[in-house]
Amino acid sequence: MRKILLGTTAVVGAALMGMSVAQAQTAPTVRVGGYFEFTGGYVDDNFDTAATTGLPSSRSKVDFRSDMELHVIVRGKAANGLSYGAEIELQMDANNTSSTAVDTDEMWGFVSSPTLGTLQFGDQDSAADQLKVAAPSVTNLGESGGWDEFIAPEAGGTRYILTTINDGSDSTKIIYLSPQFFGFDFGVSYAPNQYEGENFLIGGSSTVLQRDSNAGSIRNELSGAIRYRGSFGNVGVAAAFSAMRGDAPSGTTVRDPNAYQAGLNLSAYGVTVGGHYVWGRYGGSAPGRAGLAPGLNNSNNWTIGATYRAGAIAVGAFYALGKRDNALVGVSDREQQAIGVGAVYTMAPGLEVFANYTNIEDENVRAAGTANVAANYRNRSIDVFIIGTRLAF
């Protein structure tokens, strides 16, 4: 019996091993890529008035914006078939007065086997984020696309609450992404805390010591997702369920955060339609990044979208709605709704011109700098039109 079992295992093992095709060793390459973007925006926002901002006059409606990222991309393949590499992404960040400082965005390394999957490590999106399926969109159009870069945050510091799981958190983590079995694949990731980068412990402070259980807003972040991609006849299908949970820092009454996202995309004849629904125990703009105070209701948001591509032209539209508990007696939930339409023209491979319009109705929000009393909660109405170009190399 044992022999048969062993034999079975050996046969299966041999079959699995035999699947790996002969791999040629590839000398490593280092590339530099990136993008540059210029956007002009016209903004009509009823929170831009002198009465709301407290400034002597209303904000002007027109603004220009430029952005860039530089990526260093390392790739190689060992003689045993393992691929390896790293990516270091440098971005513009608004963390100094001129908004022209450069810091790192993602930076991570990986090893990948043709039969065993991929292991990523570093400052990179979580497994729940990388495997998620979200509503389709075209360049710079979407629930948190180009429009939010042109508006002022409300009192809670958020411009949008319409987003996807983890919303691009790059806390230092390890991520495993499985091979794909008959269209299905899954992934898991773990981050001990929310910090990214070199993780330099700062002495003399009890709140930014990364290994202190009371530091940050999320600890022991675990995420996972399962995804299916396939096609039935001429219709392409992508569906995923993503989940994450974390511990709230010790010494707070905040409840442990969690977030879930389910998404579906269908595509045929150049048309893609789809949507996603995000829900869980969190507040603010980023699902699952911070816990929720006792007594507050869970948050949710959803988006549906459609895109159509024909040659060099792509057009898209979306509708999104999100809810957050306002945590003040007598004040209803914050409800943010966004509707957008836009188009993108690919002038040359890597060079796109985009234009889109988004209307945002944000109910029960408070302008930045105003007191947290019920009387200050108002409805905010925003129209944003943007036009610009993005160039990727």
Next chain:
Amino acid sequence: MRLTRLMMLGFTATLIAGCSALEGNVRTPELDEYSSDRRRDQVRGRLGGTDGILIFGTERNQRGGTGSGDASGIGVNAFLWRAALDTLSFMPLSSADPFGGVMITDWYSPPGTTGERFRATAYILGRQLRSDGVRVALFRQELRGNAWVDVPVAASTASELEDQVLARARELRAQSTAAAR
């Protein structure tokens, strides 16, 4: 016990059958198959044609790097195509289809001979740079009276032409790799 063995054998057979089905259905996804919120990834294509500018290492998928024809917009191997063009360039070209990989020359009489003429057809058979990726057919006619008459060609002549094409393709490939370094 026998029944158990039989069941185990059956189970093993099923597993093996399952594995052969696995072979086409299990693979590790490429990195660009995951959801990315990077603004660079939303843009279709790349200026310069490759994903980033190579600063160290050897270009593997550069236009003409393997001559696979994908990037160069022709349907067959670019090196073999160019090599066949070069090799047959001493004859007037009557038609050339880079997508189907067919090159047909017009009749050609070598200088000093007016009584015989040649015509060649070259077929490039695929995207890979392989020694069996090119076939050359040679036709020869002689003027007898006032009519051209088909005459057999030595089989070695066509294969010599094929060798010429392959040697030239090798040369072009070597030049291209040297240029990419």
